[in-house]
Amino acid sequence: MKFTTKSEYGLKAVLNLAENFGKGPIPIHDIAENHGISENYLEQLLSTLRRAGLVKSVRGAQGGYMLASSPKEITVGEIIRILEGSIAPKKCVDDENPNACNRAENCAARMVWEKLKDSVSEVLDSITLDDMCREARKMNSTYSLMYYI
Amino acid sequence: MKFTTKSEYGLKAVLNLAENFGKGPIPIHDIAENHGISENYLEQLLSTLRRAGLVKSVRGAQGGYMLASSPKEITVGEIIRILEGSIAPKKCVDDENPNACNRAENCAARMVWEKLKDSVSEVLDSITLDDMCREARKMNSTYSLMYYI
């Protein structure tokens, strides 16, 4: 029941964008460096988020990435669903995946996966990027917030 | 954010034992056949659960596995924690794993993983095997309950 680094890197990167919301595009290079992530790998993740409409990009020199909407309007759930493909703990309860197992009607285990999925959804959909930015600011760190997310 | 087949097979097998609680040992062979699971693989899973004290085994002919305590006293959380190692969505919030990342105090993402872990724990720890057995009985199936979990 682990999330992959996609969620971790993606969330950190997008939070980085949230901290700089309204300040123009941030290049991948900077984000990757801030968090010690492979630049090319992060590019793939941000590209996925762009295709999903969550972030925007500006090409060319002085280009980079920025949020497509305000940090208050983007939830962690959206980000993670896009990057992981789904948050369902099992394929059989994945809405995008209609080929659920044919024993679904007789499966007591499925009830468990359903409950889990609902619970995870509720948590992730209730946290916005703005919430996370505030949380980050609350931590009265000696480090720059941006650099140690 | 997927659970592996360990959780699925393990849960189904243990539920099979719960359905037969008090009726003596059930051989792996039968459980594996019921659910279409590899016998040797299931053996590894049940062995893990046995070492953790959740199930008991009886060797020799007419032997097999049985629950170590009543279905009311065993939660899905216990089973899954033992089989998956942990239910933490990230290593950095895994209690068993004390080498959390050194930026923990300054990490807003960590808050997300913590909330998730708590939520998943709450759901899984609140479901007992007895609950699942009842759920299974409620499904007025044309199939034998035991065989199509």
Add this chain to the structure above:
DNA sequence: CAAATCCCAAGTAAATTACTAGGCTTTTTC
């Protein structure tokens, strides 16, 4: 035009998962 940047597809190394194989021990049954 050169540099900075995003865009994209294909390849690959590492890790994890899901087994398989096979020999050993214990207990029951005939």
Add this chain to the structure above:
DNA sequence: GAAAAAGCCTAGTAATTTACTTGGGATTTG
């Protein structure tokens, strides 16, 4: 007391997924 039915255990391996790397192309700025 031998054979069969079970669990016990370790090592190997195939398949899948993850986490990259490589490298060429397109776009924009100065």
